[in-house]
Amino acid sequence: MTPPPWVQRQLRDLMRLRGHAVLLTGPAGLGQYDLALALARAWLCERPSAHGACNACAACHAVDVRTHADLFVLMPEQQALDLGWPLDAATQERIERKEIKPSRQIRVEATRAAVAFTQVTHARGQGKVVLVHPAERMNAESANTLLKTLEEPPGRARFILATEAAHQLLPTIRSRCQAHAMAWPSETEGLAWLAQRAAADQTLLTQALTEADWSACWRAAGGRPQEALVWAQMGVTAQLWADLPRQLARGDWTPVAEWPIPRQLQVLMLLCHDAMAVATGAPPRYFAAEALPPNPSGRRLSAYWRALQQAWRTVEHPLQPKLWAEAWAERTRAAFARSADPSTATIHSRP
Numbered sequence: 001m002t003p004p005p006w007v008q009r010q011l012r013d014l015m016r017l018r019g020h021a022v023l024l025t026g027p028a029g030l031g032q033y034d035l036a037l038a039l040a041r042a043w044l045c046e047r048p049s050a051h052g053a054c055n056a057c058a059a060c061h062a063v064d065v066r067t068h069a070d071l072f073v074l075m076p077e078q079q080a081l082d083l084g085w086p087l088d089a090a091t092q093e094r095i096e097r098k099e100i101k102p103s104r105q106i107r108v109e110a111t112r113a114a115v116a117f118t119q120v121t122h123a124r125g126q127g128k129v130v131l132v133h134p135a136e137r138m139n140a141e142s143a144n145t146l147l148k149t150l151e152e153p154p155g156r157a158r159f160i161l162a163t164e165a166a167h168q169l170l171p172t173i174r175s176r177c178q179a180h181a182m183a184w185p186s187e188t189e190g191l192a193w194l195a196q197r198a199a200a201d202q203t204l205l206t207q208a209l210t211e212a213d214w215s216a217c218w219r220a221a222g223g224r225p226q227e228a229l230v231w232a233q234m235g236v237t238a239q240l241w242a243d244l245p246r247q248l249a250r251g252d253w254t255p256v257a258e259w260p261i262p263r264q265l266q267v268l269m270l271l272c273h274d275a276m277a278v279a280t281g282a283p284p285r286y287f288a289a290e291a292l293p294p295n296p297s298g299r300r301l302s303a304y305w306r307a308l309q310q311a312w313r314t315v316e317h318p319l320q321p322k323l324w325a326e327a328w329a330e331r332t333r334a335a336f337a338r339s340a341d342p343s344t345a346t347i348h349s350r351p
Contacts, residue, residue: 003038004193004225006185007031011038011052019178021150021159023135025166026182029227032162033083033133035182037063039160040071040129059124069123074114074132077102088113104137104316111142115149118157127156135161136168143170150176190225191218197229205232212238220270220286234259242291245271249293251333253325261324262315265308268332272305275336293336304335 003011014022014035022039024032038052041063045053053060062068066085073085077095080087081102087095088110094100114130122128132138138146150159150173161177163169185193191214198204209217209232216238221227244255248271256264271292274284279298283289311328 003034004031004185005189006183007035007038008052010035010180010183011042012050014039014180015042015048015050015052017178020153020157021161021177023166023169023174023177023179024160024162024182025179026164027222027224028164029221029224029230030182030184031226032164032182036131036133036160036162040131043129043158044068044070044124044126046124046126059126070126070128072114072117072128072130074106074110074130075134076104076106076137077110078104079133106132106138106142108139108141108145111138111145115145118149119154122156127158129158129160131160131162133162134165135163135173136165138169138173140170143173147172147176184223185225187218187223190223190228191215193225194218194229194232198232204229206235209237216241222285234263242288245274245287245291246293248329248332249296249336251329253329257325261319261321264325264328265311265315268328269305269308269312271332272301272308272335276301276305295338296336297338300335300337304331307331 002008024035026032041053041055041060042048044059044063046057046059047054053063059068063071073080075083075085077087077091086092091100091110095102114132118128118130120128132146147170149157153159159177161169161173166174166179194214194217198209213236214228214232217228217231217236218225220231220236220241240255244267247255248268256267259267270286274287275292275296276298277284278289278292279296279301284292
């Protein structure tokens, strides 16, 4: 699939770099993975140009079908499965036997395999490439395992690290890479790309979206195109997004009840962010000002925000969705209640 236009522009810039390690940084939804894979394809291509890979040679085809012998993709097992990258045979067998669950972190064993991969002679003539995404999913042991090789790579090995949370990486990892901050597309460019994606793949969305609906998804994503596409796939429309803040503030969980728990928590964080912004005289970013609940308590909002941040640290752990939703529906109602009733004054940190 052809990368979005703003990703292609960045690829041309990255093709001029001469270092052995690149770190792509920026918030989720800007195309870090797309840019990382496009750069890996260009580095491994048999006939690359200043614009990237030729998209026609055997090497490009091998990357597309996930079989290139000189490309190692290092990512959490769950993400590798979602994106169609093969796992090593032993790990795949253990997952199929239900001995382990696909990890959401980058295991140290996989990182050691990546290091060993760089020490073997390349199969083709373009060297070897290790793509790490999302790099912040390396724990301290995994990061330290990669560190020495990242500093002094053997032979013609090169690295592409893509991250949505650069601050979580070890400073020593960041210092050994040439950093590239992901570019943001304009709203016009981003919305045009979204419409093209939806038109090209009719299975992406369960319903047709109007221009106003796409604008609502764009606002929900804070101007990040791929994030906007996710909101669209979840059924966000202009009307739903306009009604959502006051519904949540009343403790009505109906609009988000079928969403994954991380998305439920995310929308609460967006709501709290905008409510605090308006309370301090700043404009909201994700919702229209008129859609927000009126005059919530600043003290309760601050406590609510701290509770949301604490919950985000464990949002991927096994939870009871029904109990979790009930707890956060009541907590949200309490945070936005206008009454001075002492029972609504405290926002606890745990459900």
